[in-house]
Amino acid sequence: MKRRVILFCATLVSLAARTAAAGDSPDLAGFVLGSACLTCHAAGGAIAPLEGREAVGLAEQLDGFRDGTRAGTVMPRLARGLDDAQIARIAAWLAAREVSR
Amino acid sequence: MSALTRRHFLARAGVALGATALARSAFAAPARIVVIGAGFGGATCARYLRELDPTLAVTLVERERTVATCPFSNLVIAGLAGMDRIAHGFLGLRAAGVEVVHDSAVAVDAARGEVRLAGGRRLGYERLVVAPGIELRLDAVPGYDAAAVSAMPHAWQAGAQTLLLRRQLAAMPDGGVVLIAPPGEPFRCPPGPYERASLVAHYLARHKPRAKILILDAKDGFSKQALFEQGWAARYPGMIEWVAGSQGGLVERVEPARGVLVTESGFTEHRGDVVNFIPPQRAGAIAQAAGLADESGWCPVDPRDFASTRVPGVHVLGDAAQAGAMPKSGFSANSQAKICAAAIVAALRGETLPAALWTNTCYSLVAPDYGISVAAVYRVDNGTINAVPGAGGVSPLDAGADFRRREANYARAWYASISRDTWG
Ligand SMILES: Cc1cc2nc3c(=O)[nH]c(=O)nc-3n(C[C@H](O)[C@H](O)[C@H](O)COP(=O)(O)OP(=O)(O)OC[C@H]3O[C@@H](n4cnc5c(N)ncnc54)[C@H](O)[C@@H]3O)c2cc1C
Numbered sequence: 001m002k003r004r005v006i007l008f009c010a011t012l013v014s015l016a017a018r019t020a021a022a023g024d025s026p027d028l029a030g031f032v033l034g035s036a037c038l039t040c041h042a043a044g045g046a047i048a049p050l051e052g053r054e055a056v057g058l059a060e061q062l063d064g065f066r067d068g069t070r071a072g073t074v075m076p077r078l079a080r081g082l083d084d085a086q087i088a089r090i091a092a093w094l095a096a097r098e099v100s101r
Numbered sequence: 102m103s104a105l106t107r108r109h110f111l112a113r114a115g116v117a118l119g120a121t122a123l124a125r126s127a128f129a130a131p132a133r134i135v136v137i138g139a140g141f142g143g144a145t146c147a148r149y150l151r152e153l154d155p156t157l158a159v160t161l162v163e164r165e166r167t168v169a170t171c172p173f174s175n176l177v178i179a180g181l182a183g184m185d186r187i188a189h190g191f192l193g194l195r196a197a198g199v200e201v202v203h204d205s206a207v208a209v210d211a212a213r214g215e216v217r218l219a220g221g222r223r224l225g226y227e228r229l230v231v232a233p234g235i236e237l238r239l240d241a242v243p244g245y246d247a248a249a250v251s252a253m254p255h256a257w258q259a260g261a262q263t264l265l266l267r268r269q270l271a272a273m274p275d276g277g278v279v280l281i282a283p284p285g286e287p288f289r290c291p292p293g294p295y296e297r298a299s300l301v302a303h304y305l306a307r308h309k310p311r312a313k314i315l316i317l318d319a320k321d322g323f324s325k326q327a328l329f330e331q332g333w334a335a336r337y338p339g340m341i342e343w344v345a346g347s348q349g350g351l352v353e354r355v356e357p358a359r360g361v362l363v364t365e366s367g368f369t370e371h372r373g374d375v376v377n378f379i380p381p382q383r384a385g386a387i388a389q390a391a392g393l394a395d396e397s398g399w400c401p402v403d404p405r406d407f408a409s410t411r412v413p414g415v416h417v418l419g420d421a422a423q424a425g426a427m428p429k430s431g432f433s434a435n436s437q438a439k440i441c442a443a444a445i446v447a448a449l450r451g452e453t454l455p456a457a458l459w460t461n462t463c464y465s466l467v468a469p470d471y472g473i474s475v476a477a478v479y480r481v482d483n484g485t486i487n488a489v490p491g492a493g494g495v496s497p498l499d500a501g502a503d504f505r506r507r508e509a510n511y512a513r514a515w516y517a518s519i520s521r522d523t524w525g
Contacts, residue, residue, distance in 0.1 A: 025450070026153050028443050032457035035149070035439040039432060039460070042521040046514035073496070073508050074462060074476050081458065081478025081492030 030093025033086050037094065055095035062087045131158045132449050135216050135226040137206045137387055139163035139191065141170075142232030142419030142434035145523045147199045149442040154449070160224055161194065162216065164205040169259035171290065172431050173516050178256060178267050179300035181469060187259060193525020206233075209391035211412045228445050231393060231400075231409075232418040232434065233385025234258070235289050238398070241381045244355035252357035253376040256297075257289060269375045270301065275309040280362055280373030282317045282352045284381045287399070289420050289429045291324035292475070294379060296465035299329065302337040303468050316343040317362055317371060318350040324428075325465060325475055325495050332467030332505075352378070384421035391415070399423045404486045406444035406454065407437055416441050425486030427479055433461045435523055459486060464512035472496075472508030 041050045050058060064070030065079035066087075082090070134150055136143045139161050147161045167188045176182040191201045204218040209229065216224045237255055239246050245253070256266040270279070279301060283294035298314050305312040322345070323329075333341045344350035354363040355378055362371045362378065383389070383398025393400040393409050400417040401410045404425055409415045418441055419434030427433045436459045447454040459479040464472055477493030479486045496508060 026446070028153075028447055028452070029455035031153070032440055032443050032455055035443075036436050036458065036460035038522050039435050039519050040462070040511075040515050042518040045518040045521065047511065047518060073504060073511060074474055077476045077493050078460065078462070078478060079492075081460075081489040086458070 027093055027096065030089050030096075033082075034090035034093040037090065043099070049099075050094045051097040052099035053095060055091040058094055059087050059091040062091070131156050132227045133158045133160070133225055134228045134230065134445065135224050136161045136230040136232065137216065138232040138234060138385070138419075139165075139168060139194070139201070139524075140232060140234050140419065140434065141431035141519070141523055142234075142421075142438045143230065144168075144194060145435045145438035146230050146232065146418060146442050148194060148197050148523070148525055149439050150445060151198045153442055153446045155198065157446075157449075158200070159198070160200045160202060161191075162202050162204060162206050162218065162224070163191075164203065165260075166190075166203055169263065170431065170520070171257070171259045171293070172519075174256065174259040174263045175293070175297045175300045176466070177259075177263050178270065178297065179304040180267065180271070181300065181303075184264065187263075189520060189524045191524070193521075197525055206387050207390070209387070209412070209415070211391070211414060214414060227414070227449075229415045230418060230441065230445075231388055231391065231415060231421065232438070233387045233421055235382040235384065235420045235429075236386050236389070238381045238383055242352060242355060242378075244357060245378055245380050249355060249357040249378070253355060253360070253378040255379050256377060257293075257379050257382070266375070266377060270304065273309065273312065273374045276311040277309065277313075277374030278372070279305070279312065279314045280317060280360075280371055280376045280378075281314060282362055282376075282378045283319065283323070284379055285319040285346070287429060288379070288382050290463070291428050292329075292463055292465045294318075295323055295325070295329045296467075297377070298341050299332065299337070299465070299467045302333070302340050306337055306340065312340070314341045315371060315373070316341065316350075317352055317364060318344060319346045319352070320350075321345045321347050324463070325473055327498055328473040328495060329465070329467065331498060332471055332473065336468050336471065382420075384417070388417060388421045393417055393421075397423070404481045404484065405457075406448075407441045408444075416445070425479070426477075426488050427459060427461055427486055428463065430461055430463050431519065431523075432463065433459070435519055436460050456480070458489075462515070464508065464515055466509055466512055467505075468509075470509050471505045472510070472512045473505070474508055474512075 040047050043049050062079050065075040136147045147159050150159050167190050170187045173187050204220045206216050207219050208217040214226050254262045254266045256262040349365050352362045360373050360376050384394045384400050388394050400422050402422050407416045418437045420429040440457045444454045462476040464474045473496045475495045477488045
């Protein structure tokens with residue numbers, strides 16, 4: 001799990017650099033993986049809102065749901081559909097979003 | 102849409118729309134996107150098109166002033182919620198810069214890039230998104246025609262039908278029989294009929310405890326079957342009986358005046374005090390009129406961007422589309438709409454759409470404090486949308502009451518969240 005987290009951090013730094021360079025254009029690669037999370041985790045809802053949260057923490061929690069170290073009702077079933085790179089992308093995309101709209 | 106570069110897009114749009122549309126995109130006037138239908142698919146697509154590219158001129162055509170959702174309409178039928186709980190207006194979408202037009206789309210002229218509305222207005226587009234939901238087939242089962250709908254409500258489109266079924270249940274005598282007859286696949290919301298049976302049983306158990314529910318199914322199995330049957334045995338013992346299609350469940354004819362469903366080549370007649378007949382379905386009428394549907398009644402699409410394979414410049418979303426392994430659900434429609442919005446924005450910019458994942462989760466309430474779910478993550482492989490192996494699945498059969506209670510609470514939280522995500 002530690003090694004994975006280090007990998008996430010490295011990917012996140014390079015993602016952040018790329019996003020900054022892209023200027024205005026939206027992070028479509030993050031959007032087409034992460035926007036489905038908002039269907040359940042919309043701002044202001046009873047299922048923990050995720051937008052604007054710290055990326056490393058999000059990635060760690062997803063990793064935990066995926067490898068079974070963290071229990072849940074539906075998240076383990078969903079997280080098992082994601083690979084390391086997708087988790088890093090999604091975490092970076094969610095972290096970069098404004099908190100409320 | 103990974104292969105769809107700007108040149109491809111322009112070529113495709115050029116075929117569809119002629120030289121004027123090309124000139125428009127070349128001079129960077131705001132691209133015009135028209136969306137037909139403001140349910141889970143259309144409303145989500147309109148909202149996220151504006152979020153991803155605020156320069157787009159997005160017009161959403163919806164015939165209703167407020168939409169009533171099918172999700173949670175089973176609570177209304179069971180007397181556990183009012184219609185206001187499932188009604189959504191359009192202030193949020195308007196605030197997001199979407200132009201909402203209340204009218205019916207009656208024709209699509211793909212060669213000119215134009216949608217014609219019942220009121221006479223014509224809307225020009227560079228891209229069209231069609232998300233009209235379903236049309237009930239009133240020609241499929243003898244006896245179930247337009248008149249039968251008011252005697253034997255389907256309540257498979259929410260609104261007046263939901264309230265009619267509610268009133269019939271309230272008027273039914275104790276000791277009466279409720280017939281529920283679900284169709285074969287594919288149809289809107291595979292677990293929906295069984296959630297309905299559950300919540301109707303919840304109502305009957307409290308108000309008409311001698312009543313019975315008989316489900317006459319066209320199929321030999323159904324979504325989350327083991328979980329539903331476990332829940333029925335625990336909460337409504339002896340109240341719900343399910344008959345598989347091959348065991349005499351398949352309804353061949355209906356007699357609305359007598360409240361009768363006829364099965365087994367006429368050998369058996371089932372009479373109900375309340376009859377909820379859910380007929381086979383097809384893509385909404387505008388999809389048929391626009392030539393988007395094939396002989397199956399549903400619309401074939403490119404799985405990457407939900408572009409119609411039959412009419413260029415048009416995308417089809419939600420229940421109307423043939424979406425590979427994805428079920429026809431509000432969640433699926435919402436998920437497809439987001440990827441479609443991103444695909445349209447990428448194409449307009451000449452970018453390639455990165456690899457996407459789609460998601461679905463269908464919660465069902467066996468009782469207000471008893472929730473179950475089925476979930477999956479999807480991706481495109483071998484040219485179609487398949488579930489990612491190893492992920493997804495249904496709630497565990499051996500879970501305790503606390504797990505079921507938490508999922509019931511998450512079902513309500515999901516409904517609030519997807520409503521906000523869809524209509525703002
Ligand atoms: C009882 C029941 C329970 C359900 N529960 C769930 C659930 O818990 N979770 C879930 O995910 N899904 C659920 N569903 C499924 C869900 O309702 C559908 O899958 C979903 O509505 C599909 O979205 P859509 O955008 O394709 O169509 P719709 O939501 O039906 O939206 C289509 C819209 O287009 C409009 N329209 C159609 N034609 C025209 C036209 N020509 N011009 C203008 N407007 C037009 C209609 O008025 C409508 O508002 C349930 C369904 C039922 C019946």
